[in-house]
Amino acid sequence: MEKALREKARELLTTGEANVIIGYEWNRRKTRATPAFITKADEVDRLIFNPLCVNNLSIYLTRKNKDILRMGKPAIVAKGCDIKNIVVLISEGQVKREDVVIIGMSCNGVVYKQGLWKGELRPEIMPVKCHNCDVRNPHLTDFVIGDHIDFTPPETPRGMVFDKIAALDAKTPGERWSFWLEEFSRCIKCYACRQACSLCYCERCITEKNVPQWIETSAHQRGNIAWNLVRAMHLAGRCTFCGECERSCPANIKLNLVNQKLVLTVKDAFDFKSGYDEKIHPPMIVFSPDDTENFIK
Amino acid sequence: MKAMYLKKAELGKLISSVQDSGALFVGPVVDAGNVVYKEIGSASELTGDYIIPVTTYKQWVFPQTEVVATFAVTKEGVDLDGVDLDPPDVVVFGARACEAASLASLRSVFTWGEDDEFYTRREDRITVITVGCTAIDDECFCTTVELSPASTTGSDIYLRETTDDEYMAVAVTKKGEAFIKAHHGVFHQKRAAEPELVELKLPEPIKGIKKEKISAWLARTDNYQSELWPRLTRKCFGCGACTFSCPTCHCFDITDEGTAFGGERRKNWDACQFDHFTAHASGHNPRDTQFKRWRNRFMCKFKYYPDKFKTTGCVGCGRCIRVCPVRLDITEVMEEISQISE
Numbered sequence: 077m078e079k080a081l082r083e084k085a086r087e088l089l090t091t092g093e094a095n096v097i098i099g100y101e102w103n104r105r106k107t108r109a110t111p112a113f114i115t116k117a118d119e120v121d122r123l124i125f126n127p128l129c130v131n132n133l134s135i136y137l138t139r140k141n142k143d144i145l146r147m148g149k150p151a152i153v154a155k156g157c158d159i160k161n162i163v164v165l166i167s168e169g170q171v172k173r174e175d176v177v178i179i180g181m182s183c184n185g186v187v188y189k190q191g192l193w194k195g196e197l198r199p200e201i202m203p204v205k206c207h208n209c210d211v212r213n214p215h216l217t218d219f220v221i222g223d224h225i226d227f228t229p230p231e232t233p234r235g236m237v238f239d240k241i242a243a244l245d246a247k248t249p250g251e252r253w254s255f256w257l258e259e260f261s262r263c264i265k266c267y268a269c270r271q272a273c274s275l276c277y278c279e280r281c282i283t284e285k286n287v288p289q290w291i292e293t294s295a296h297q298r299g300n301i302a303w304n305l306v307r308a309m310h311l312a313g314r315c316t317f318c319g320e321c322e323r324s325c326p327a328n329i330k331l332n333l334v335n336q337k338l339v340l341t342v343k344d345a346f347d348f349k350s351g352y353d354e355k356i357h358p359p360m361i362v363f364s365p366d367d368t369e370n371f372i373k
Numbered sequence: 374m375k376a377m378y379l380k381k382a383e384l385g386k387l388i389s390s391v392q393d394s395g396a397l398f399v400g401p402v403v404d405a406g407n408v409v410y411k412e413i414g415s416a417s418e419l420t421g422d423y424i425i426p427v428t429t430y431k432q433w434v435f436p437q438t439e440v441v442a443t444f445a446v447t448k449e450g451v452d453l454d455g456v457d458l459d460p461p462d463v464v465v466f467g468a469r470a471c472e473a474a475s476l477a478s479l480r481s482v483f484t485w486g487e488d489d490e491f492y493t494r495r496e497d498r499i500t501v502i503t504v505g506c507t508a509i510d511d512e513c514f515c516t517t518v519e520l521s522p523a524s525t526t527g528s529d530i531y532l533r534e535t536t537d538d539e540y541m542a543v544a545v546t547k548k549g550e551a552f553i554k555a556h557h558g559v560f561h562q563k564r565a566a567e568p569e570l571v572e573l574k575l576p577e578p579i580k581g582i583k584k585e586k587i588s589a590w591l592a593r594t595d596n597y598q599s600e601l602w603p604r605l606t607r608k609c610f611g612c613g614a615c616t617f618s619c620p621t622c623h624c625f626d627i628t629d630e631g632t633a634f635g636g637e638r639r640k641n642w643d644a645c646q647f648d649h650f651t652a653h654a655s656g657h658n659p660r661d662t663q664f665k666r667w668r669n670r671f672m673c674k675f676k677y678y679p680d681k682f683k684t685t686g687c688v689g690c691g692r693c694i695r696v697c698p699v700r701l702d703i704t705e706v707m708e709e710i711s712q713i714s715e
Contacts, residue, residue: 262404328407
């Protein structure tokens with residue numbers, strides 16, 4: 077698979093179809109996969125692909141990373157779950173389909189966190205998204221690397237995240253509030269959740285608007301709740317449950333619960349799941365004159 | 374002062390004794406899957422199974438958020454009130470030698486020119502009890518930055534584990550001596566034979582890294598524009614996980630919170646990795662792309678700090694490597710600079 081990936085990368089760079097390959101490479105000790113930017117055909121052998129390739133590289137397509145945009149036309153190595161974010165970026169007018177080459181990777185799953193890797197991909201070290209994955213054969217691509225994968229996700233998505241959501245739903249609002257107060261109390265306002273998220277592409281986040289200060293930047297209870305709730309709301313109907321925010325959180329806040337709950341809610345209310353069709357706009361950003369609600373008219 | 378001994382089983386007694394004296398006892402605990410420093414009530418909360426806590430204890434000398442003034446808006450104008458800062462005594466137990474070395478670095482910043490009493494008053498009242506490392510991981514690199522698990526810099530008391538489930542305690546500072554005296558009921562002198570110490574684990578110094586070569590390379594101003602910076606660091610996506618988990622990072626922001634009638638002025642941690650950190654009111658931003666921000670963090674640790682304060686900016690705790698979501702490893706940059714430096 078890596079051989080095919082490298083060959084494709086070499087071809088794209090040689091023909092000039094892409095100026096930079098955004099992919100993965102080993103760290104110095106070869107213990108962790110890390111994002112790589114390959115611009116020369118003779119460097120394509122640095123590219124790797126394996127279950128440690130957890131990062132959703134689509135962040136590097138956003139306007140938050142201007143120096144990367146300046147490198148020229150990108151070809152991005154993307155798993156199905158990463159492609160979901162590219163789909164949303166396209167549907168929201170952030171990336172033009174023709175401006176990015178998508179090298180889709182057939183994927184049998186990745187690890188939840190790289191530190192869990194002991195040389196073998198066991199189900200218990202995979203994130204919930206992988207167990208329910210319906211894009212192991214990537215869906216919006218220019219090229220696909222890897223063999224077709226026979227995998228049917230369960231009819232009803234399941235796993236720890238869904239169990240915890242069900243458990244939370246069964247609680248009283250007061251109990252849920254205490255649960256989230258406790259979770260968010262660990263927030264250190266490092267904004268790794270936002271920076272890891274390709275759908276948090278605002279160049280100036282609302283937390284940085286301080287005249288007036290809409291969201292208190294202090295990592296106290298008020299500020300932490302305001303921040304986490306605002307981010308959740310801004311991702312409603314858009315989040316694809318790639319899990320990068322939770323993976324990046326140094327305080328282990330259970331952000332996947334927030335995000336999957338939003339996914340479920342939007343599915344329920346609008347029969348919409350983001351990340352599948354770049355021609356359909358997410359429900360929160362469209363206006364229809366036929367809308368049954370009249371508050372906006 | 375001779376080495377004293379403390380039975381692990383009697384840590385509870387030490388905690389009670391510290392609490393009876395009115396001080397807070399802070400130690401490593403497991404919280405949501407991470408080992409972090411927390412104020413604890415009893416010994417059962419402590420964990421001994423950690424390399425180094427994910428969070429730093431700098432939050433007890435430099436809180437993540439603190440009120441530095443309050444204000445009230447009245448018909449006559451604005452009333453501004455200072456804060457009477459009388460911090461509690463804090464005992465940090467289970468620190469590591471690398472992190473302990475960081476307090477001197479923080480102090481040099483916060484006493485540069487004016488004393489920042491929000492810092493100094495707290496630091497004056499903190500007692501650091503370090504436990505020598507008997508386990509390490511791939512990210513530890515203290516020995517590469519001229520420290521080691523045996524370093525006592527910044528510790529008030531240095532503990533070594535013994536094979537018979539005790540700690541051998543050596544007072545490093547006057548504060549440490551006073552602490553042992555104040556809690557003498559818990560410490561005891563060893564009888565008869567010398568105890569056997571559990572061997573310290575030292576990370577192998579990274580061979581390719583030469584600190585003096587890094588200094589020499591950074592001193593050449595044309596290297597500020599080196600192609601190395603974007604090449605090695607453009608994957609950084611600009612969160613503050615590294616700076617907020619770094620024991621020597623010290624930047625803060627001042628912000629006002631409240632209503633039209635009054636509120637508080639707060640001092641909050643800030644990170645040079647944030648894109649608006651150096652944004653000017655004019656709209657100009659001298660560090661307009663991420664690699665420039667990352668370069669700043671590196672320069673701060675390996676040039677600005679040593680130049681200005683003659684103290685270390687990086688203690689090799691490895692936290693920034695462990696928490697980095699894109700696995701940008703500072704030692705890889707150190708190594709590459711060492712190699713290209715003449």
